[in-house]
Amino acid sequence: MAKILFVMTGADHWTLADGTPHPTGFWAEEAVVPFQAFTAAGHEVVVATPGGVVPPVDAGSLGPEQNGGPEGAERMAAAVDSFEALRRPLKLSEVEVADYAAVYYPGGHGPMEDLAVDEDSGRLLTSALDSGRPLxxxxxxxxxxxAAKRSDGTSPFAGYRLTGFTNAEEAQAGLAEKAPWLLQDRLVELGVDFRAGEPWASHVVIDRNLVTGQNPASSAAAAAELLKALG
Structure with missing residues (x-):
């Protein structure tokens, strides 16, 4: 059995361009589906957040419309409740990549608020990438x-093929015009090779030890690739 580190947001809002706090947190499916896949395979999941705060779930990710109806919503809420590691996160500043076989970051808009500027997370990402561990x-x-930078200020992810929530998806979700910045734009500015798939469809990009998923629908496929990499 291996230990897998989940690095999660501690932010319960995302500050929009006009200063309005948009309620958010982590997206339930993106945490629960990989958690279930990893634990079913016999692995242990450990959670870490900035400051060791309990990661807040985005209430929108628990709704029936996001989970295939009321019964799906009930199952998702129950799954979040049963994810015990969420209630006892480690402090990100005290985590060492060497203690884990793999590292996983679920999304939601929360990371746009805190992890995007968190130096501890940036150092951990750089270490995980350089270690060859599945990320x-x-x-x-x-x-x-x-937030990941080398000593010369360059991004360790420059030149990597990857994906993430696209400008098109942000626009369709109704937040693009309110956003202080768009994820796809900022990643391209880093010098990555951004690969966008169809909006809302599962789309996973693998480059060396880096596995990225575009949206919530990509969670299961990303988890499967990480398990494959773990052997």
Whole structure:
């Protein structure tokens, strides 16, 4: 059994361009589906957040419309409740990549608020990438890549093929015009090779040890690729 680190947002809002706090957190499907896949395979999941705060779930991700109806919503809420590691996260500043076999970042708009500027997360991402360990990042969680820098100021992810929540999806979700910045734009500015799939369809990009998923629908496929990499 291996230990897998989930690095998760501690933010319960995303500050929009006009200063309005948009309620958010982590997206339930992006945490629950990989958690279930990893634990079913016999692995242990450990959660870490900035400051060790309990990661807030985005209430919107628990709705019937996001989970195939009322019964799906009930199952998702129950799955979040049963994810015990969420209630006892480690402090991100105290985590060492060497203690884990793989690292995974679920999304939601929360990472746009905190992980995008978190230096501890940036150092951890750089270490995970350099270590060759499987590193999975899904949906809005690639915002965390913005905080990863080498000593010369360059991004360790420059030149990597990857994906994340697209401008088209942000527009269709109704937040693009209100956003202070768009994830796809900022990732392209880093120098990555951004690969966009069809909006809302599962789309996973693998480059070396980096596995990225575009949106919530990509969570299961991203988890499957990480498990394959773990052998």
């Amino acid at each position: 999975g990042v899904v949906c809005h969680a690639p915002a965390a890549l913005l």
